[in-house]
Amino acid sequence: MDDPGQSAPSPSQAVPSVQGKSGLPSRHTTVGPERAPHRSFLYAMGLSAREIAQPFVGVVTTWNEAAPCNISLSRQAQVVKKGVAAAGGTPREFTTITVTDGIAMGHAGMKASLVSREVIADSVELSVRGHCYDALVGLAGCDKTLPGLMMAMLRLNVPSVFLYGGSILPGRFRGKDVTVLDVFEAVGANAAGAMSDADLAELEMVACPSAGSCGGQYTANSMAYVSEAIGLALPGSASTPAPYESRDRFADASGRAVMALLDRGLRPRDIVTRKSLENAAAVVAATGGSTNAALHLPAMAHEAGIAFDIFDVGKVFRRTPLIADLKPGGRYLAKDVHDIGGVPVVLKALLDGGFLHGECLTVTGRTLAENLESVHLPDGQDVVHPTTRPLSPTGGLVGLSGNLAPEGAIVKVAGLRRLTFSGPARVFDREEDAFAAVMQRSYQKGEVLVIRYEGPRGGPGMREMLSTTSAIYGQGMGEDVALITDGRFSGATRGLCVGHVGPEAAVGGPIALIEDGDVIEIDAEKGTLSVRLDPQEWAARRERWQPRRHAFQSGALWRYAQTVGPAGKGAVTHPGAAAEEHVYADI
Structure with a gap:
């Protein structure tokens, strides 16, 4: 529809000068007679010649x-x-x-x-x-x-x-500030019989205001x-x-x-x-x-x-x-x-x-x-x-390494009273199985829950485990068990939860070789994550290990699994700036 109140720009106004956009990428879409079609689209959205310039x-x-x-x-x-x-x-x-x-x-x-x-x-x-x-x-x-x-x-x-x-x-629930984490943990409390359905419903409605x-x-x-x-x-x-x-x-x-x-x-x-x-x-x-x-x-x-x-990040964590x-x-x-x-x-x-x-x-x-x-x-x-006058002389996060994590792992220790843990492994090959065990309370104090094949390639996608860790905490077991995974944890996770264990299980990392009952040792003071296992048994298990096929054999998750790198280097999917031959800003 014509708008009689708006006149077309004059020819002298319609062509931005090269000098005005020298060195800017937008010169490729706005400058010169050959870009008249491009400018037509811009005028259609109400831009003026001055704005295009x-x-x-x-x-x-x-x-x-x-x-x-x-x-x-x-x-x-x-x-x-x-x-x-x-x-x-x-x-x-x-x-x-x-x-x-x-x-x-x-x-x-x-x-x-x-x-x-x-x-x-x-x-x-x-x-x-x-x-x-x-x-x-x-x-x-x-x-x-x-x-x-x-x-x-x-x-x-x-x-x-x-x-x-x-x-x-913050939300308010019965006189105290709450967040969505309180709701996640309340799910565990509800499963343990420590919170009623009605109280859980009340909390979920006020936690995020x-x-x-x-x-x-x-x-x-x-x-x-x-x-x-x-x-x-x-x-x-x-x-x-x-x-x-x-x-x-x-x-x-x-x-x-x-x-x-x-x-x-x-x-x-x-x-x-x-x-x-x-x-x-x-x-x-x-x-x-x-x-x-x-x-x-x-x-x-x-x-x-x-x-x-991850090791460079860990060094800063330790000194801060x-x-x-x-x-x-x-x-x-x-x-x-x-x-x-x-x-x-x-x-x-x-x-x-x-x-x-x-x-x-x-x-x-x-x-x-x-x-x-x-x-x-x-x-x-x-x-x-x-x-x-710090709360702790070292930061709230610690990098770990050892025979279970040669490529590193990470744990949040802020608020923890216990920085070391040793216990028998309880192994799960996907998060759903671990969550079901937690909700059924079919795990024991002193165990180290292992959730694997959840890394960048193995998941694919490296899931966070907040539902599982929050349920453990909600059941009052947050200080009584540990959890390790080649997946991730939410920033809201608390408890002795070790993530980013690398190499991941999908590529045959040590976490893939763990069996129920193996004694896993976590020492956040020394920065170590290890398993007690003699070299002969390691070798025998590695000989038996076979890669697993995940269920995502097409689409975005398949493509991601083909290109993603290790978590310790950021789980990136392309070679990065070190390999580039041109930078967009310089076109």
């Missing part, structure tokens, strides 16, 4: 209606776009997928979770490449969406700013803290809860910041270095964060061409004190950190203690230390402690 900034969200984690992202993206436009850019919004772990948990859907991280990174890469965007702002909420977007930023290496959608507010990601220091908040520590997010943006309208200030500022980065030519790989990766690992350790960081940080490093594996008393191992939630000043308070405490590299650049164009100059650790609170 400006830098194009992709604004990508992982918005969907699967869960509260991502539900507020679309609204925040509109404010980001205003910030981009106010600073002289032309925002172009698009979305990518999300697999929300809270919905996928405890059934075969969880096999899609880690795979989605790669699909997110790949789809953002393809959208940006296909449409020749010059810069990127990414908004994410649930677990894998955060590393997925940051991986894409590093892969593309266009000026980029990451923005977390924010944490959920708003938009936002899970409220403890689980994977989403852990990776949000990483985004600030590593320098890809604006200071303070990671800790403001999702429902707060004050998030708009960070959204607008992120849009303006990406234009400043574009003007300066400051790119993600200028910001993400080995030292900034160490900063990221330190903030996870200091807050008792998610074991999944030991998977995501190596994957992000891979996109920047930096060798940084635990200073934040956060759930699941502690007492407080993400909102409590926000109330005392947010992530910058944690970073400043670590910087003052000498546990961060303050010289690392950030998306503000300033160093981490410069960003934190005016930040102080508040008195009169015990959410975050100074490093001179």
Whole structure:
């Protein structure tokens, strides 16, 4: 339909100059007479000649209606776009997928979770490449969406700013703050007869009262803290809860910041270095964060061409004190950190203690230390402690290795009273069988539950085991058994639970050779994971071992299993920046 109020641009307005877009990828879709068809599409969406002549900034969200984690992202993206436009850019919004772990948990859907991280990174890469965007702002909420977007930023290496959608507010149940973890653990309590069906129903209806990601220091908040520590997010943006309208200030500022980065030519790989990766690992350790960081940080490093594996992450974990008393191992939630000043308070405490590299650049164009100059650790609170008075002298996570995990493993120790465990193995070849045994209470105190063939290739997809571990805790057995797996654990998992055991069972790793009754020894103080077995028996079992065929012989999970690498190196699916012959940002 004609709009008499809008006139067509004059010929002189319709062709952006080469000089105005020199060196920018969007020149390939907007500049010169040969791009007249491309500009026709842009005019069809209401862009002016001036807007077409400006830098194009992709604004990508992982918005969907699967869960509260991502539900507020679309609204925040509109404010980001205003910030981009106010600073002289032309925002172009698009979305990518999300697999929300809270919905996928405890059934075969969880096999899609880690795979989605790669699909997110790949789809953002393809959208940006296909449409020749010059810069990127990414908004994410649930677990894998955060590393997925940051991986894409590093892969593309266009000026980029990451923005977390924010944490959920705590629920209230009978006078105390609760999260979705309380609901997962209540399932175990209900099975054990310690909670009625009516009480469980009451809890499930109040545990998640708003938009936002899970409220403890689980994977989403852990990776949000990483985004600030590593320098890809604006200071303070990671800790403001999702429902707060004050998030708009960070959204607008992120849009303006990406234009400043574009003007300066400051790119993600200028910001993400080995030292900034160490900063990221330190903030996870200091807050008792998610074991999944030991998977995501190596994957992000891979996109920047930096060798940084599970053992490198573990070294930082070991030398960093635990200073934040956060759930699941502690007492407080993400909102409590926000109330005392947010992530910058944690970073400043670590910087003052000498546990961060303050010289690392950030998306503000300033160093981490410069960003934190005016930040102080508040008195009169015990959410975050100074490093001179830590909750523990070493971080809340520990890397393990030994004859059961030559390629490493990871365990969260924040809040644990017992750091060593020795007991007979009880072996399960899939999570469903282990969960059924737990719900039937057909396991014993002192056992080490082994869940295998759940690794990146063997699952495929490296599922999280929150339903199983929460049921154990809900039954009051959290300190009485241990669990090891070549799969993963949720950031909400607590108890002596060892994940990422490598090599995984599917490729014949030692975990594939374990039998019921073998004595497994876990020592989180020494950092070891081993089994008592003589070499002759090892050799005999290896001779008998045969690879297993999983049930996913087509589709996305099949393709993932063909390409995915070991968990200790991030479970990545392509050769990474070390092998690239061109960088998208330089096209």
